[in-house]
Amino acid sequence: MLRSMTGFGRSEGSVQGSRLTVEIKTVNHRFRDVSVKLPKGWGILEPAFRSTLEDKLIRGRVEIHVHVSSTEQAGKLTLDRERLKQYADVLSEINQVLHTNLTVEATDHLFQAGVIRESEALPGLSVMTKAVIPLFEEALEEAVEMRCSEGKALQQDLLINLGSLKNLRAETEQSFLESRKDVYSMLKRKLEQFLHGTGMEEQRVVQEAAVLAEKADISEELSRMASHISQFYETCVSGSPAGRRLEFILQEINRETNTIGSKSGSEFVGRQVVEMKDVLEKMREQVQNAE
Missing domain, CATH: 1.20.140 (Butyryl-CoA Dehydrogenase, subunit A; domain 3)
Structure with missing residues (x-):
């Protein structure tokens, strides 16, 4: 059966509080012309995308867009209770060794390194790569089905x-x-x-x-x-x-x-x-x- 060069596919998923969206749009073109738009630093994914396309799409202009966005939890400040306790224990040990009675304001503890942390906006690239490949394949399959229809x-x-x-x-x-x-x-x-x-x-x-x-x-x-x-x-x-x-x-x-x-x-x-x-x-x- 003949296949058209017009198609569209979209797939979405979540990973560690981040939202991933993959969109693939194809239109007519004399040859296969692929354009890949990825988040900054994600260029490692492009060769894998192009390799997968070779057997699926013979001709056409192919536009691939990968979007990633953080959820409301991203960037949230959290208290590292264990870290805070460690600072308090160290102060207590200092007083025992030096036979002193040093005190520190509670607010001073809060500004010690690592006591208050900001949640990562996005998971690491390796985690995102494992998540985005299946989404890309789903979007591609949807685009191919539309081209067949x-x-x-x-x-x-x-x-x-x-x-x-x-x-x-x-x-x-x-x-x-x-x-x-x-x-x-x-x-x-x-x-x-x-x-x-x-x-x-x-x-x-x-x-x-x-x-x-x-x-x-x-x-x-x-x-x-x-x-x-x-x-x-x-x-x-x-x-x-x-x-x-x-x-x-x-x-x-x-x-x-x-x-x-x-x-x-x-x-x-x-x-x-x-x-x-x-x-x-x-x-x-x-x-x-x-x-």
């Missing part, structure tokens, strides 16, 4: 337009086959009128008319177009990333369409060519979003 709809639209193109080609071929003898007769008549009085032999006129009729023959172009349409269908339903190949096939179909329009003098075929080019333009826009 969008691709299914894209494939259906392409096949509908391909059916229209196939019908237009068949109608053009039928019209050409029915009018081929008439085209020869018309060219012969015009040549006779143009060369009247020049003394050219009838056999020469017939030969010239045959040459002109052959130049106006679009059977080869119609045959190649039928082959390209079959290739497009097979590629579209192959299940492999095929966006660039589909673009190339459409270019070939468009080339044959232009040639048919320039070679045929039929008014009906001219109208068919206009309709075929309209369908091809729609398909070209659709294929640009295929992976």
Whole structure:
């Protein structure tokens, strides 16, 4: 099944009082172009992200955003009771050794190193790394699922337009086959009128008319177009990333369409060519979003 290059995935989680959010957005691009935005100092994660993406996303612009925020508990002041008791014990021991009765104000104890601590705003990087990788994989899977869903709809639209193109080609071929003898007769008549009085032999006129009729023959172009349409269908339903190949096939179909329009003098075929080019333009826009 065809896959779109449009997708979005988001995953959230908590670790030691901090909130982690991973977002992945993908849009169409000729190649795979990855942009990773991480909190300061988290650059170590980027190679792992890129490595995981290689097998999951073949083409497209990929934007990865990792957000981290602390909870209300972060930065809270806490009293280290054990540390405070140690300072008091040390003071008591000093008094025993020196046979003194030194005293310290209670507030002085509070400003000793380590007695009052501020909770860490964020856990360490190693802890966060272990937490963010699974979230990244979840967000990526969600983005891939969306690309598959969008691709299914894209494939259906392409096949509908391909059916229209196939019908237009068949109608053009039928019209050409029915009018081929008439085209020869018309060219012969015009040549006779143009060369009247020049003394050219009838056999020469017939030969010239045959040459002109052959130049106006679009059977080869119609045959190649039928082959390209079959290739497009097979590629579209192959299940492999095929966006660039589909673009190339459409270019070939468009080339044959232009040639048919320039070679045929039929008014009906001219109208068919206009309709075929309209369908091809729609398909070209659709294929640009295929992976």
